[in-house]
Amino acid sequence: MAEPPLAGVRVLELGTDRAAPYCARLLARFGADVIKLEPPPSGDPIRRRGPFPPGRADRESGALFQALNAGKRSVTLDVTTPTGGDLFWQLLGDADVLIESLSAPEASAAGLVEATLSERFPGLVHVPVTVFGRSGPWAGRTGRSLTAAAVGGVSVGIGAPGRRPLAPPFALGAYQAGLAAAAGTILALLARRRTGEGQAVDTAELQVWGTLHAGAYILTYLYLGVNGLRQGNRGIGLYPNVFLPCKDGFVCLTCTPIHHWVAFLQCMGSPTWAENPRYRNRRAMLEEYPEEVDALLVGWLRQHTRAELFALAREKRFPLAPGMTVADTLASEHLEARGFWDELDVVDEHVRVPGSPSHYSALEPIAPTRAPRLGEHTASVLGERLGLAASTLTRLRQAGIV
Numbered sequence: 011m012a013e014p015p016l017a018g019v020r021v022l023e024l025g026t027d028r029a030a031p032y033c034a035r036l037l038a039r040f041g042a043d044v045i046k047l048e049p050p051p052s053g054d055p056i057r058r059r060g061p062f063p064p065g066r067a068d069r070e071s072g073a074l075f076q077a078l079n080a081g082k083r084s085v086t087l088d089v090t091t092p093t094g095g096d097l098f099w100q101l102l103g104d105a106d107v108l109i110e111s112l113s114a115p116e117a118s119a120a121g122l123v124e125a126t127l128s129e130r131f132p133g134l135v136h137v138p139v140t141v142f143g144r145s146g147p148w149a150g151r152t153g154r155s156l157t158a159a160a161v162g163g164v165s166v167g168i169g170a171p172g173r174r175p176l177a178p179p180f181a182l183g184a185y186q187a188g189l190a191a192a193a194g195t196i197l198a199l200l201a202r203r204r205t206g207e208g209q210a211v212d213t214a215e216l217q218v219w220g221t222l223h224a225g226a227y228i229l230t231y232l233y234l235g236v237n238g239l240r241q242g243n244r245g246i247g248l249y250p251n252v253f254l255p256c257k258d259g260f261v262c263l264t265c266t267p268i269h270h271w272v273a274f275l276q277c278m279g280s281p282t283w284a285e286n287p288r289y290r291n292r293r294a295m296l297e298e299y300p301e302e303v304d305a306l307l308v309g310w311l312r313q314h315t316r317a318e319l320f321a322l323a324r325e326k327r328f329p330l331a332p333g334m335t336v337a338d339t340l341a342s343e344h345l346e347a348r349g350f351w352d353e354l355d356v357v358d359e360h361v362r363v364p365g366s367p368s369h370y371s372a373l374e375p376i377a378p379t380r381a382p383r384l385g386e387h388t389a390s391v392l393g394e395r396l397g398l399a400a401s402t403l404t405r406l407r408q409a410g411i412v
Contacts, residue, residue: 014041014376021107026054028181030111030139031078032188038081039366039375050086050410053384063359070383076356077363081378086385086412094411100396109137114149124210134208135198139191143214155181162219170242187215249295256311260333261319270328277322278310354380388412
């Protein structure tokens with residue numbers, strides 16, 4: 011197999027939560043040597059967040075930590091102490107990329123500002139991944155994915171009509187911020203090949219929401235003056251654009267063009283109610299009385315399974331998708347055929363975690379090892395890169411620095 015494209019790239023990760031670790035995880039997937047720096051004695055707080063295997067709740071077996079940190083190496087180091095900070099700066103001198111999620115005040119206190127980094131390490135690619143970014147009037151604030159979705163103009167449009175706004179599920183924006191940061195890191199490394207100089211890749215989760223998700227709301231506001239549309243289980247446009255129950259779950263029915271709607275009605279047996287003028291104005295059906303029309307469809311849908319409805323949709327050529335559960339996704343023949351899953355051996359457990367989001371024709375991503383145990387590589391990394399003797403490491407460990 012050819013050498014992976016990021017082989018030889020040395021990455022230091024000083025990040026927690028999801029965005030920064032996910033960015034580093036993607037780089038490790040394609041050959042980067044990622045060293046995760048964790049504070050002693052307990053490490054990244056994500057280690058203590060579940061889910062955990064039944065009957066276990068230790069910091070080595072959490073599924074979220076495994077999924078975010080597979081393929082990395084772990085070094086425990088208290089960078090807030092004078093000695094730990096000095097060791098950190100020595101490691102930076104041997105790094106190509108620094109990925110971190112510190113708040114602006116924390117980064118400033120640690121000296122991780124561009125003027126300092128570019129002077130001391132002109133070739134370093136510095137990747138802060140935060141909610142608000144490192145510039146602008148909100149740079150000193152902290153937040154989480156819920157905060158980013160709210161101030162990014164997305165939550166205002168999520169939820170049922172007349173109800174309060176909701177958060178997107180599962181820290182979606184954090185993962186997309188990590189993906190954006192990984193892409194920016196690769197661009198900065200490519201630029202360094204030409205100029206020999208590194209740069210900052212300042213990624214704000216707020217901007218990910220604002221560019222990727224709030225665009226439709228912005229256009230709706232500019233053209234119609236509508237500030238977000240909470241549609242619940244519905245989309246916008248013409249009826250039907252909705253999730254509805256069937257015999258064994260839910261299906262998503264999206265028949266905007268008239269010929270799709272007619273094809274669906276034919277599958278229902280061309281019901282007589284469809285000739286009623288009230289049910290021919292599909293915009294009114296969606297905007298004024300959708301529940302009434304839903305009830306006319308649900309009785310027929312509940313007679314069929316998701317698989318049966320999906321087969322009918324493909325045969326009659328109208329858009330319908332089965333609502334897949336997590337168990338369905340894990341058993342998906344399509345994802346299996348695309349080699350989506352990574353297989354990890356984790357503390358006597360064989361687990362499957364999401365892998366690369368892209369499929370490549372001539373590139374084979376590295377099959378990752380399990381996530382590192384806390385401090386598993388402290389001695390080897392600090393010994394190899396900084397030349398620290400075993401006796402020095404013992405003293406540092408006794409002092410709580412590593």
